[in-house]
Amino acid sequence: MNFEISDIDFERHSSAKRFIKRALINPLANYLPSGFLRGLLRLGKSELALANWTDPGGWKSMIISYTGKTPQIADRLLLAGGTMHMALRNRRRLSVKILADLIGHCSGKKARLLSLGAGTGQIIIDAMVRASRPSHATMVDLNYEALDYGRKLAHQSGLGDCVQYIVGDVRNVSDMLHDPPDIVVMLGICEYLTDAQIRSIAEAVANVMPTGSSVVFNSISPSHGTDRFFRRIFGLHMNYRTPENLQELIGKGGFQDFVSIPEPLGVYHVVVGQRSGNSDNQRYMSSDSRQSRNSIVTG
Ligand SMILES: C[S@@+](CC[C@H](N)C(=O)[O-])C[C@H]1O[C@@H](n2cnc3c(N)ncnc32)[C@H](O)[C@@H]1O
Secondary structure (H helix, E strand, O other), X not given: OOOOOOOOOOOOOOHHXXXXXXXXXXXXXXXXXXXXXXXXXXXXXXXXXXXXXXXXXXXXXXXXXXXXXOOOHHHHHHHHHOHHHHHHHHHHXXXXXXHHHHHHHOOOOOEEEEEEOOOOOHHHHHHHHHOOXXXXXXXXXXXXXXXXXXXHHHHHOOOHHHEEEEEOOHHHHHHHOOOOOOEEEEOOOHHHOOHHHHHHHHHHHHHHOOOOOEEEEEXXXXXXXXXXXXXXXXXXXXXXEOHHHHHHHHHHHHEEEEEEEEOOOOOEEEEEEEEOOOOOOOOOOOOHHHOOOOEEEEO
Protein backbone atom coordinates (compact mmCIF):
# COMPACT_ATOMS: atom_id res chain seq x y z
CA MET A 1 0.00 0.00 0.00
CA ASN A 2 1.22 3.53 -0.80
CA PHE A 3 0.70 6.50 1.46
CA GLU A 4 0.77 10.01 0.04
CA ILE A 5 2.41 12.18 2.69
CA SER A 6 3.77 15.10 0.65
CA ASP A 7 0.97 17.40 1.88
CA ILE A 8 1.78 16.89 5.60
CA ASP A 9 3.01 20.05 7.30
CA PHE A 10 5.93 18.55 9.29
CA GLU A 11 8.08 20.44 11.80
CA ARG A 12 11.80 20.67 11.00
CA HIS A 13 14.97 22.20 12.49
CA SER A 14 17.07 24.67 10.52
CA SER A 15 20.72 23.53 10.14
CA ALA A 16 21.86 26.34 12.49
CA LYS A 17 19.43 25.16 15.17
CA ARG A 18 20.55 21.56 14.71
CA PHE A 19 24.17 22.64 15.22
CA ILE A 20 23.40 24.68 18.37
CA LYS A 21 21.38 21.82 19.83
CA ARG A 22 24.16 19.29 19.23
CA ALA A 23 26.99 21.53 20.38
CA LEU A 24 25.39 23.28 23.34
CA ILE A 25 21.81 22.61 24.37
CA ASN A 26 21.79 18.80 24.40
CA PRO A 27 25.07 18.46 26.37
CA LEU A 28 23.78 20.97 28.96
CA ALA A 29 20.44 19.16 29.24
CA ASN A 30 22.15 15.79 29.49
CA TYR A 31 24.99 16.64 31.88
CA LEU A 32 24.01 19.57 34.14
CA PRO A 33 23.30 18.20 37.65
CA SER A 34 19.81 16.71 37.82
CA GLY A 35 18.96 18.56 41.08
CA PHE A 36 19.72 21.86 39.36
CA LEU A 37 17.62 21.07 36.26
CA ARG A 38 14.71 19.74 38.31
CA GLY A 39 14.90 22.86 40.49
CA LEU A 40 14.76 25.09 37.41
CA LEU A 41 11.72 23.24 36.09
CA ARG A 42 10.03 23.44 39.50
CA LEU A 43 10.80 27.15 39.74
CA GLY A 44 9.44 27.69 36.22
CA LYS A 45 6.26 25.76 37.22
CA SER A 46 6.75 23.43 34.26
CA GLU A 47 3.50 21.56 33.58
CA LEU A 48 5.33 19.19 31.28
CA ALA A 49 7.78 18.21 34.02
CA LEU A 50 4.98 17.82 36.57
CA ALA A 51 3.00 15.60 34.19
CA ASN A 52 6.06 13.38 33.64
CA TRP A 53 6.96 13.25 37.33
CA THR A 54 3.43 12.03 38.06
CA ASP A 55 3.18 9.59 35.13
CA PRO A 56 6.32 9.40 32.92
CA GLY A 57 5.29 9.50 29.24
CA GLY A 58 1.65 9.42 30.29
CA TRP A 59 -1.41 10.91 28.64
CA LYS A 60 -1.16 14.38 30.21
CA SER A 61 2.38 14.91 28.94
CA MET A 62 1.20 13.72 25.51
CA ILE A 63 -1.58 16.32 25.43
CA ILE A 64 0.91 19.05 26.36
CA SER A 65 3.36 17.88 23.67
CA TYR A 66 0.67 17.58 21.02
CA THR A 67 -1.03 20.91 21.60
CA GLY A 68 2.16 22.80 22.49
CA LYS A 69 -0.12 25.09 24.52
CA THR A 70 1.14 26.02 27.96
CA PRO A 71 1.51 29.36 29.74
CA GLN A 72 4.91 28.50 31.29
CA ILE A 73 8.04 29.85 29.55
CA ALA A 74 10.09 26.75 30.48
CA ASP A 75 7.50 24.54 28.77
CA ARG A 76 7.23 26.79 25.75
CA LEU A 77 10.99 26.51 25.20
CA LEU A 78 10.94 22.72 25.62
CA LEU A 79 7.91 22.27 23.38
CA ALA A 80 8.85 24.64 20.59
CA GLY A 81 12.52 23.66 20.30
CA GLY A 82 12.74 20.16 21.80
CA THR A 83 13.38 17.62 19.06
CA MET A 84 11.40 14.95 20.90
CA HIS A 85 8.25 17.09 21.15
CA MET A 86 8.49 18.23 17.54
CA ALA A 87 8.96 14.60 16.48
CA LEU A 88 5.92 13.57 18.55
CA ARG A 89 3.78 16.11 16.73
CA ASN A 90 5.21 14.90 13.41
CA ARG A 91 4.36 11.32 14.40
CA ARG A 92 0.81 12.39 15.21
CA ARG A 93 0.36 14.06 11.79
CA LEU A 94 1.87 11.09 9.96
CA SER A 95 -0.16 8.52 11.90
CA VAL A 96 -3.43 10.37 11.37
CA LYS A 97 -2.85 10.42 7.60
CA ILE A 98 -1.88 6.74 7.46
CA LEU A 99 -4.79 5.62 9.63
CA ALA A 100 -7.33 7.70 7.70
CA ASP A 101 -6.07 6.08 4.46
CA LEU A 102 -6.26 2.60 5.99
CA ILE A 103 -9.81 3.19 7.24
CA GLY A 104 -10.75 4.43 3.76
CA HIS A 105 -9.44 1.18 2.24
CA CYS A 106 -11.32 -1.19 4.57
CA SER A 107 -13.95 -3.17 2.72
CA GLY A 108 -16.49 -3.85 5.51
CA LYS A 109 -19.42 -1.61 6.41
CA LYS A 110 -17.46 -0.01 9.25
CA ALA A 111 -13.71 -0.33 9.79
CA ARG A 112 -12.94 -1.68 13.28
CA LEU A 113 -9.92 -0.23 15.02
CA LEU A 114 -8.29 -1.45 18.21
CA SER A 115 -5.89 1.04 19.81
CA LEU A 116 -3.53 -0.41 22.42
CA GLY A 117 -2.10 2.09 24.91
CA ALA A 118 -4.50 4.61 23.36
CA GLY A 119 -4.04 7.40 25.89
CA THR A 120 -6.82 9.86 25.09
CA GLY A 121 -7.17 8.30 21.63
CA GLN A 122 -6.62 11.71 20.02
CA ILE A 123 -4.78 10.27 16.99
CA ILE A 124 -7.48 7.68 16.35
CA ILE A 125 -10.28 10.24 16.70
CA ASP A 126 -8.52 12.63 14.28
CA ALA A 127 -8.11 9.77 11.77
CA MET A 128 -11.74 8.65 12.13
CA VAL A 129 -12.94 12.22 11.51
CA ARG A 130 -10.73 12.56 8.46
CA ALA A 131 -11.40 9.13 6.91
CA SER A 132 -13.67 8.73 3.90
CA ARG A 133 -15.52 5.78 5.47
CA PRO A 134 -17.20 5.20 8.84
CA SER A 135 -15.35 3.36 11.57
CA HIS A 136 -15.60 2.11 15.14
CA ALA A 137 -12.73 2.14 17.62
CA THR A 138 -11.93 0.35 20.85
CA MET A 139 -9.45 2.27 22.97
CA VAL A 140 -7.44 0.33 25.58
CA ASP A 141 -5.39 2.00 28.29
CA LEU A 142 -4.37 1.30 31.87
CA ASN A 143 -5.35 4.82 32.82
CA TYR A 144 -9.05 5.51 33.35
CA GLU A 145 -8.53 9.29 33.37
CA ALA A 146 -6.94 9.19 29.89
CA LEU A 147 -9.92 7.30 28.49
CA ASP A 148 -12.40 9.54 30.25
CA TYR A 149 -10.74 12.60 28.72
CA GLY A 150 -10.76 10.78 25.35
CA ARG A 151 -14.47 10.06 25.72
CA LYS A 152 -15.09 13.82 25.85
CA LEU A 153 -12.90 14.36 22.78
CA ALA A 154 -14.88 11.73 20.88
CA HIS A 155 -18.20 13.36 21.84
CA GLN A 156 -16.92 16.78 20.76
CA SER A 157 -15.97 15.28 17.39
CA GLY A 158 -19.41 13.72 16.94
CA LEU A 159 -18.01 10.22 17.42
CA GLY A 160 -19.46 9.49 20.86
CA ASP A 161 -21.31 6.40 19.60
CA CYS A 162 -18.38 5.09 17.57
CA VAL A 163 -15.88 4.54 20.38
CA GLN A 164 -15.65 1.98 23.17
CA TYR A 165 -13.18 2.14 26.04
CA ILE A 166 -11.45 -0.65 27.93
CA VAL A 167 -9.52 0.10 31.09
CA GLY A 168 -6.98 -2.69 30.94
CA ASP A 169 -3.45 -3.87 30.40
CA VAL A 170 -2.48 -4.43 26.75
CA ARG A 171 -0.47 -7.44 27.89
CA ASN A 172 -3.86 -9.11 28.44
CA VAL A 173 -5.05 -8.19 24.95
CA SER A 174 -6.42 -11.66 24.23
CA ASP A 175 -9.21 -10.87 26.73
CA MET A 176 -10.25 -7.88 24.65
CA LEU A 177 -10.65 -9.37 21.19
CA HIS A 178 -14.43 -9.62 21.05
CA ASP A 179 -14.65 -8.37 17.45
CA PRO A 180 -11.76 -9.14 15.08
CA PRO A 181 -10.19 -5.74 14.36
CA ASP A 182 -9.33 -4.54 10.83
CA ILE A 183 -6.64 -2.22 12.16
CA VAL A 184 -4.62 -2.68 15.36
CA VAL A 185 -2.80 0.46 16.46
CA MET A 186 0.24 0.35 18.75
CA LEU A 187 1.44 3.94 18.81
CA GLY A 188 3.56 5.17 21.70
CA ILE A 189 3.42 1.83 23.47
CA CYS A 190 6.11 -0.53 22.07
CA GLU A 191 8.83 1.63 23.66
CA TYR A 192 7.43 0.69 27.07
CA LEU A 193 7.18 -3.06 26.38
CA THR A 194 9.73 -5.88 26.25
CA ASP A 195 10.41 -7.89 23.09
CA ALA A 196 8.50 -10.87 24.51
CA GLN A 197 5.47 -8.72 25.36
CA ILE A 198 5.37 -7.15 21.87
CA ARG A 199 5.63 -10.53 20.21
CA SER A 200 2.94 -12.05 22.37
CA ILE A 201 0.56 -9.11 21.71
CA ALA A 202 1.23 -9.45 17.95
CA GLU A 203 0.46 -13.19 18.11
CA ALA A 204 -2.75 -12.63 20.07
CA VAL A 205 -4.15 -10.02 17.69
CA ALA A 206 -2.98 -11.88 14.57
CA ASN A 207 -4.92 -14.91 15.79
CA VAL A 208 -8.22 -13.13 15.30
CA MET A 209 -7.44 -10.66 12.52
CA PRO A 210 -8.53 -11.36 8.94
CA THR A 211 -5.87 -11.83 6.27
CA GLY A 212 -4.81 -8.46 4.84
CA SER A 213 -5.88 -6.50 7.91
CA SER A 214 -3.33 -4.02 9.29
CA VAL A 215 -1.16 -3.36 12.28
CA VAL A 216 0.26 0.16 12.77
CA PHE A 217 3.09 0.87 15.20
CA ASN A 218 6.07 3.18 15.62
CA SER A 219 9.75 2.72 16.23
CA ILE A 220 11.77 5.27 18.16
CA SER A 221 15.44 6.19 17.77
CA PRO A 222 17.65 7.91 20.36
CA SER A 223 18.71 10.37 17.63
CA HIS A 224 16.78 13.14 19.43
CA GLY A 225 19.97 13.33 21.52
CA THR A 226 18.40 13.85 24.95
CA ASP A 227 17.72 10.34 26.24
CA ARG A 228 19.96 10.99 29.26
CA PHE A 229 17.90 14.11 30.07
CA PHE A 230 14.61 12.24 29.81
CA ARG A 231 15.83 9.37 32.00
CA ARG A 232 17.39 11.53 34.71
CA ILE A 233 14.97 14.45 34.82
CA PHE A 234 11.60 13.08 33.67
CA GLY A 235 12.07 9.44 34.74
CA LEU A 236 11.25 8.30 31.21
CA HIS A 237 12.80 4.93 30.34
CA MET A 238 12.16 4.01 26.74
CA ASN A 239 13.27 0.91 24.82
CA TYR A 240 14.75 2.04 21.52
CA ARG A 241 14.32 -0.22 18.52
CA THR A 242 14.84 0.22 14.80
CA PRO A 243 11.86 -0.26 12.46
CA GLU A 244 13.55 -3.49 11.34
CA ASN A 245 13.80 -4.82 14.93
CA LEU A 246 10.10 -4.18 15.47
CA GLN A 247 9.12 -5.58 12.09
CA GLU A 248 10.94 -8.79 12.97
CA LEU A 249 9.19 -9.07 16.33
CA ILE A 250 5.73 -8.24 15.02
CA GLY A 251 6.35 -10.25 11.84
CA LYS A 252 6.92 -13.37 13.94
CA GLY A 253 3.48 -12.79 15.42
CA GLY A 254 1.89 -13.16 11.95
CA PHE A 255 2.38 -9.97 9.93
CA GLN A 256 4.29 -9.17 6.73
CA ASP A 257 4.68 -6.65 3.85
CA PHE A 258 5.78 -3.84 6.15
CA VAL A 259 5.88 -0.24 4.96
CA SER A 260 7.98 2.03 7.17
CA ILE A 261 7.69 5.82 6.92
CA PRO A 262 9.99 8.20 8.83
CA GLU A 263 9.00 11.60 10.10
CA PRO A 264 11.58 14.16 8.96
CA LEU A 265 13.47 14.51 12.27
CA GLY A 266 14.33 10.80 12.08
CA VAL A 267 13.17 10.06 15.64
CA TYR A 268 10.06 8.09 14.72
CA HIS A 269 9.12 5.74 11.91
CA VAL A 270 5.47 4.82 11.58
CA VAL A 271 5.22 1.26 10.29
CA VAL A 272 2.27 -0.56 8.73
CA GLY A 273 2.16 -4.35 8.39
CA GLN A 274 -0.43 -6.71 6.93
CA ARG A 275 -1.82 -9.86 8.52
CA SER A 276 -0.15 -12.71 6.63
CA GLY A 277 -2.16 -14.97 4.36
CA ASN A 278 -1.21 -18.11 6.25
CA SER A 279 -4.06 -18.03 8.71
CA ASP A 280 -3.91 -21.68 9.83
CA ASN A 281 -3.54 -20.52 13.37
CA GLN A 282 -6.34 -17.99 13.02
CA ARG A 283 -9.10 -18.66 15.50
CA TYR A 284 -11.90 -16.64 16.94
CA MET A 285 -12.20 -16.34 20.69
CA SER A 286 -14.49 -18.88 22.32
CA SER A 287 -17.15 -17.41 24.58
CA ASP A 288 -15.26 -18.80 27.61
CA SER A 289 -12.06 -17.05 26.71
CA ARG A 290 -13.92 -13.78 26.26
CA GLN A 291 -14.48 -13.45 30.01
CA SER A 292 -12.75 -10.19 30.61
CA ARG A 293 -10.47 -9.05 33.40
CA ASN A 294 -11.02 -5.49 32.18
CA SER A 295 -13.80 -3.00 32.73
CA ILE A 296 -15.52 -1.83 29.57
CA VAL A 297 -16.86 1.70 29.43
CA THR A 298 -18.97 2.54 26.41
CA GLY A 299 -19.13 5.97 24.80
C1 LIG B 1 3.07 7.59 25.32
S1 LIG B 1 1.39 7.36 25.65
C2 LIG B 1 0.75 7.09 23.99
C3 LIG B 1 -0.69 7.48 23.83
C4 LIG B 1 -1.24 7.39 22.41
N1 LIG B 1 -1.17 6.05 21.89
C5 LIG B 1 -0.53 8.34 21.48
O1 LIG B 1 0.32 7.88 20.70
O2 LIG B 1 -0.81 9.53 21.53
C6 LIG B 1 1.41 5.72 26.30
C7 LIG B 1 0.08 5.28 26.86
O3 LIG B 1 0.16 3.87 27.09
C8 LIG B 1 -0.47 3.56 28.30
N2 LIG B 1 0.11 2.29 28.76
C9 LIG B 1 1.39 2.04 29.12
N3 LIG B 1 1.55 0.73 29.44
C10 LIG B 1 0.33 0.15 29.25
C11 LIG B 1 -0.16 -1.18 29.39
N4 LIG B 1 0.64 -2.18 29.78
N5 LIG B 1 -1.46 -1.42 29.11
C12 LIG B 1 -2.29 -0.42 28.71
N6 LIG B 1 -1.88 0.86 28.55
C13 LIG B 1 -0.58 1.14 28.81
C14 LIG B 1 -0.20 4.75 29.21
O4 LIG B 1 -1.18 4.84 30.23
C15 LIG B 1 -0.28 5.91 28.20
O5 LIG B 1 -1.58 6.47 28.13
